[in-house]
Amino acid sequence: MDVLLAQTPPAEVVGSTAELWVFSIVAVIALGTGLSVVVLRNAVHAALMLVINFFAIAVLYALLEAQFLAVVQIIVYAGAIMVLFLFVLMLLGIDSETRFSTRVRGQRTAAVLLGIALVVVLVGAGAGQFLGPDAICPADGSTGQLCAGLAGPNGDGNVAGVGRLLFTTYMWPFEVTSALLVIAALGAMVLGKRRANEDVTDLPVVDEEEPGPEDDGRLRELVSAGDEEQT
Amino acid sequence: MSGVPIGWYIALSAMLFTTGLVGVLVRRSVVVMFMCIELMLNSVNLALITFSRLHGNLDGQVLSFFVIVVAAAEVTVGLALIVNMFRLLGSTDADNADRLRS
Numbered sequence: 001m002d003v004l005l006a007q008t009p010p011a012e013v014v015g016s017t018a019e020l021w022v023f024s025i026v027a028v029i030a031l032g033t034g035l036s037v038v039v040l041r042n043a044v045h046a047a048l049m050l051v052i053n054f055f056a057i058a059v060l061y062a063l064l065e066a067q068f069l070a071v072v073q074i075i076v077y078a079g080a081i082m083v084l085f086l087f088v089l090m091l092l093g094i095d096s097e098t099r100f101s102t103r104v105r106g107q108r109t110a111a112v113l114l115g116i117a118l119v120v121v122l123v124g125a126g127a128g129q130f131l132g133p134d135a136i137c138p139a140d141g142s143t144g145q146l147c148a149g150l151a152g153p154n155g156d157g158n159v160a161g162v163g164r165l166l167f168t169t170y171m172w173p174f175e176v177t178s179a180l181l182v183i184a185a186l187g188a189m190v191l192g193k194r195r196a197n198e199d200v201t202d203l204p205v206v207d208e209e210e211p212g213p214e215d216d217g218r219l220r221e222l223v224s225a226g227d228e229e230q231t
Numbered sequence: 232m233s234g235v236p237i238g239w240y241i242a243l244s245a246m247l248f249t250t251g252l253v254g255v256l257v258r259r260s261v262v263v264m265f266m267c268i269e270l271m272l273n274s275v276n277l278a279l280i281t282f283s284r285l286h287g288n289l290d291g292q293v294l295s296f297f298v299i300v301v302a303a304a305e306v307t308v309g310l311a312l313i314v315n316m317f318r319l320l321g322s323t324d325a326d327n328a329d330r331l332r333s
Contacts, residue, residue, distance in 0.1 A: 016234060017234075019234050019235050020234060020235050023235045023239065023240075027239075027243050030243065030247060031243070031246060031247065031250070034246075034247050034250040034251070034270055035250055037250075037254060037263070037266055037267065037270060038250055038251075038253060038254035038257065038258065038263075038267065043260055043262055043263055046263055046266060047266060050266050050269065050270070053270065053273070054273065057273050057276075057277055060240070060243075060277060061277075061280055063235075064240065064280045064281060064283075064284050065284055066280045066283070066284075066292050066295075068292070069276075069280060069292055069295055069296060069299075072296065072299060073276075073299070076299050076303055077269075077273070077299070077302075080303060081269065081302070081303060081306050084306055084307070084310055085262070085265075085266065085306075085310070088262065088310045088313060088314060089262060091314070092262075092313075092314065092317050092323065103326050107256065107257065108257050111252075111253045111256035111257045112253060112257075114253075114256075115249040115250075115252060115253040116249075118245075118248075118249050118252065119245055119246055119249045122241075122242075122245035122248070122249070123241070123242045123245050123246075126238075126241045126242075126245065126278075127238035127239070127241035127242040127245065128238065129238070130236055130237045130238030130241065130285070131236050131238035131239070131242075132236060132238075133236065135236040135237045135238055136234040136235065136236050136237075137234065137237060137284055137285075146237070146285075147237045147284065147285050147287075148284075148285065148286055148287025148288075149284065149287055150283070150284050150287060150289070152287060153287065153288055153289045154289075158289075158292075161289045162289055162292050162293060162296065165289050165290065165293045166293055166296070169290075169293075170293050170297075173297060177297060177300050177301075180300070180301065180304050181300065181303070181304055183304075184303075184304030184305070184307045184308050185307065187307075187308045187311070188307040188308055188310075188311040191308065191311035191312060191314075191315055192311045192314060192315075
């Protein structure tokens with residue numbers, strides 16, 4: 001197969017200094033944009049930062065020999081999902097003057113401390129044993145000491161490998177997924193449908209039963225003036 | 232041979248997940264909280280693909296594919312809910328959605 005997508009990356013990229021450089025740059029970009037999503041005041045800016053984050057993660061997928069998912073990530077996340085997000089942001093016209101929740105005292109500090117603790121636990125438990133040089137994935141198809149590498153399963157190309165699994169072992173979940181997508185589309189239509197008795201304008205109805213006193217007076221004046229003209 | 236040890240990917244995934252988690256805990260706007268949920272889903276996908284390479288089979292990538300599909304469905308329904316919440320309350324501030332509390 002000479003399709004570009006189906007090719008495994010050249011051996012001199014995976015497991016080499018180039019991988020180290022690409023990983024370092026992309027990891028910094030992913031972390032920075034992820035932090036900006038949390039910190040930035042404007043929701044639209046946060047959404048644009050999230051787009052960059054999705055692209056960075058797509059590059060990481062390609063580095064991890066998952067070319068099919070890298071392309072799917074760009075199409076589905078950076079294409080479809082971010083368009084939905086930006087569409088809703090523009091539709092609602094959200095301006096964000098208040099950034100952080102202030103209802104619970106010390107919520108920000110507690111969240112950051114818990115986050116640091118979670119990073120320590122996750123890195124220690126999940127990544128600690130794979131940080132040494134023996135956990136570098138081999139490029140030439142030989143089994144490494146800790147990392148097996150995907151040279152074998154990706155032999156026919158990554159798309160062929162994933163597709164073979166998807167349509168044999170995971171056939172039933174794949175079909176259920178199609179049902180899930182249809183149900184989600186129906187649910188979004190039902191939720192987004194405007195009720196018949198609802199006002200045409202999108203503005204929220206506030207105190208409809210009690211008009212303000214000045215409005216009431218002006219209305220009464222107009223009505224009385226109309227009455228005087230008639231009589 | 233110089234390369235990237237597989238643990239670095241897992242560590243990056245953990246940091247991205249925590250960033251999203253702190254965002255959900257800290258932010259007020261429901262839309263930004265939703266974006267942070269997407270961030271967490273992405274980091275879990277990254278971990279799954281890393282484990283797929285670590286173990287040398289493609290099952291993790293298939294699972295990650297399913298996660299992407301479910302995330303797409305979730306975004307559709309969630310954004311419809313957010314639009315409905317904005318129609319009802321006039322804002323997307325999570326602190327304003329306290330009708331059961333007051």
